[in-house]
Amino acid sequence: MGRKFFVGGNWKCNGTGEEVKKIVSTLNAGEVPSTDVVEVVVSPPFVFLPLVKNTLRPDFHVAAQNCWVKKGGAFTGEISAEMLVNLDIPWVILGHSERRLLLNESNEFVGDKVAYALSKGLKVIACVGETLEQRESGSTMEVVAAQTRAIADKVSNWANVVLAYEPVWAIGTGKVATPAQAQEVHSELRNWFQANTSPEVAATIRIIYGGSVSGANCKELAAKPDVDGFLVGGASLKVVIFFLFLPSYFPHGCWLG
Numbered sequence: 146m147g148r149k150f151f152v153g154g155n156w157k158c159n160g161t162g163e164e165v166k167k168i169v170s171t172l173n174a175g176e177v178p179s180t181d182v183v184e185v186v187v188s189p190p191f192v193f194l195p196l197v198k199n200t201l202r203p204d205f206h207v208a209a210q211n212c213w214v215k216k217g218g219a220f221t222g223e224i225s226a227e228m229l230v231n232l233d234i235p236w237v238i239l240g241h242s243e244r245r246l247l248l249n250e251s252n253e254f255v256g257d258k259v260a261y262a263l264s265k266g267l268k269v270i271a272c273v274g275e276t277l278e279q280r281e282s283g284s285t286m287e288v289v290a291a292q293t294r295a296i297a298d299k300v301s302n303w304a305n306v307v308l309a310y311e312p313v314w315a316i317g318t319g320k321v322a323t324p325a326q327a328q329e330v331h332s333e334l335r336n337w338f339q340a341n342t343s344p345e346v347a348a349t350i351r352i353i354y355g356g357s358v359s360g361a362n363c364k365e366l367a368a369k370p371d372v373d374g375f376l377v378g379g380a381s382l383k384v385v386i387f388f389l390f391l392p393s394y395f396p397h398g399c400w401l402g
């Protein structure tokens with residue numbers, strides 16, 4: 146079985162209640178292909194999770210943007226995996242570079258979070274990616290492998306994980322990775338899974354790309370054999386553009402049967 150194309154919209158820390166309602170109603174009105182060929186997940190800020198969950202079309206799913214590393218308790222400001230499960234939220238994004246870099250989340254901490262969220266039944270979009278400095282010094286693969294290794298140290302079942310390769314230098318900058326650059330890292334990550342987990346994990350894990358994806362560049366990126374979808378930031382708030390990512394599955398051929 147092939148890897149189902151995955152399109153995630155990460156709304157980050159954006160939106161008012163009114164704006165969110167508008168986005169949801171536009172998403173609900175759009176025509177999309179069957180869930181057999183594409184999986185669509187949108188990730189609003191925590192406070193809008195119930196609203197989105199209760200009003201979004203049933204063929205799209207919802208992700209939280211983070212959750213606490215273990216069971217809830219005296220952790221002011223945090224949201225636990227249990228709470229997300231209680232709200233029936235199926236997905237969570239963990240290890241986004243904005244949290245790694247701005248909030249000092251270490252590789253180990255992210256690994257612990259992924260393991261805990263999975264143990265509670267959540268599905269995880271786990272993010273990895275190098276900074277510009279790391280790319281320029283030639284350590285891209287070393288960095289993303291260490292980030293992935295820290296998850297692999299705690300996780301053996303990857304069935305509910307989507308790995309998002311998001312080069313930091315491409316996030317919100319308009320500087321998208323070229324399709325060749327994305328394919329190179331995705332294919333090396335797949336080789337990493339082959340060497341460090343199992344051939345089955347390597348063949349089935351979805352590795353999606355994020356970083357300045359737009360309607361103009363998504364088709365070429367999606368045509369690469371190891372690009373299994375996108376995690377879209379800014380453009381996911383412009384719903385008309387978000388829909389452009391869905392037919393970008395064409396190049397894989399599966400769309401057309």
Ligand SMILES: O=C(CO)COP(=O)(O)O
Nearest residue numbers: 155316317356357378379
């Ligand atoms: O961080 C991202 C998705 O998680 C990408 O953001 P942009 O699409 O705005 O560059």
